[in-house]
Structure formats: structure tokens, C-alpha cells
Amino acid sequence: MASDPTTRIYTIERVQHCDDQQRRHQLDDLLVIEEPMELRIDYAIAGKRASRSLAITMRTPGDDEDLARGFLLTEGIIASEADLVSLKRCTDGQGEESPNIWRATLAASCTFDPGKLQRNFYSTSSCGVCGKASLDALHHQGVMPVAPGPTLNAALLLQLPDLLRAAQATFDRTGGLHACALFNARGELLDLAEDVGRHNALDKLLGRALRRGELPLNDRILVLSGRASFELIQKSLVAGIGLVAAVGAPSSLAVDLSDTYAQTLVGFLRDARFNVYTHPARLT
Structure with missing residues (x-):
């Protein structure tokens, strides 16, 4: 091999x-390729610096820095790029970089209280972690209903899965990756990320947007290559995305969450048809 x-x-x-x-x-x-990535965090507490392991996720190597950045954003650890002093690979005892271990150093002004964590951050490549603790955390992060943003022609929406699929270079060779992409209201592909884990792909995409200073993304359309889970909707709302369209089915919790935060959620976007589950006013 x-x-x-x-x-x-x-x-x-x-x-x-x-x-x-x-x-x-x-x-x-x-x-x-599927390999574990560990994210460690260095933060200020009670006037001192502390360090801990924050998360382990099974991911496809590549775009690791943006994956870490996106994870910190969507889990409410940071709110902006200014909350990060540095984000880099850890080194071993000989000074060599460890390819699968990253350390995020938070600014002293960034509040992080490990005692308030409701759960350990452990994600698998299949679904990630979600539940009531995640929903409570979303409310506590101060996430607001999505701004209205632009509308999208329904006929144009039908074309987006093919544009996403055509841009999946690694999927063409392996057939084993999830993908997500950001489009504008004209149907232009702006960015795409692939990963063995659908939640990792979205974190990579949102991490790049954070690094580029593009948040919030209320004028963007997010297209998912698979189903729309609660966790993916949660992450998209942190980024302020107004319209999410999934090739697969949404879950009941995903629909409830999109509806609560005034987000348009589309499912089964394939074979020249789709279902609109929430806030259809963004589609014409």
C-alpha cells in the first residue's frame, strides 16, 4: 500500500x-486516507496559562489548519480570528513536527472555561457529536436568526449539485469523500472542501472563511453532498448561512433548528427536484 x-x-x-x-x-x-487529528488548546485562566487536549477527530489529512480553525469557531471556543494568537503543528522531543497534532493558542482576552464544557469533544468520521448540550451551547454563543440575504432562483438551485460534483477531484478517484461548497446567488462556486467526515469538510470550509474575514455568510448558499444533520446545521448557523441545500435528507432536529433561526433548508436536491422544509421566501 x-x-x-x-x-x-x-x-x-x-x-x-x-x-x-x-x-x-x-x-x-x-x-x-483517514487518520486521527488531535487539537490541543493553550488558554488563559485566573491569570495563568493552561493547556489541554480539546478534540480528536478522524479526518482526511490536508487543510488541517482550517479544520482546526473551523472547529474552534463552530464549537464556540473562538468568535473571530483575533481570538487566536497562533495555530500550528506540535513538535516532538527532537523538534520535528507531528503531522497529526495541532496546538491553538488563545488570546488572553478570549474566555475559555473548561469547567463549563458539557461533554468531551470527540468526533467520529461518520456523524460527529450533537444533542441538547450542543443546542444549549448554540444559544449561549449568542447565535442570532439569519439575516434575510439574497433570494435564489429555484431553477438555478437545481444546477448546484452537478457543479459541486464536477469540482470533487478526490471523490472522482476514490468515491469515498463527503463534500460541501459555498455558492453565491448567481450560482457561482466560491469554495469547496472534501473530507471523509462531513462535519470536518464543513469545518474546513468555514475555517477558511474565518481566516479570510468573510463571516458572516448570510449571502452564501451552502450545498452538502449528503444529508443535513443537526450538527451541520448548527455549524452553518454559527457562520450565519441563510440557505442550506442537501442532496440527501434532513433530520427532524435539523429542520427544527433551521426553522428556529430563520434559515432556509432544502433537502433531496437531486433528479431535478427538491423539498423546501423551512423559510421558502429565499427561493423564487
């Missing part, structure tokens, strides 16, 4: 392939 660091893909050799005629032969296959 060999790794291609430029595309974050493994090549696994001599895999048995069986077709619909039950013919078997050997071939090479491409697999997306």
Missing part, C-alpha cells in the same frame, strides 16, 4: 474485483 501525499490517497495493490458475471480478476484500487 502506497500513499500519495499530494492527493491524500492510498493505492492498494492487487484487490479482487468481481463483476455481475461473477468474473474475478486482480486490480489496484484507490482509497481515501
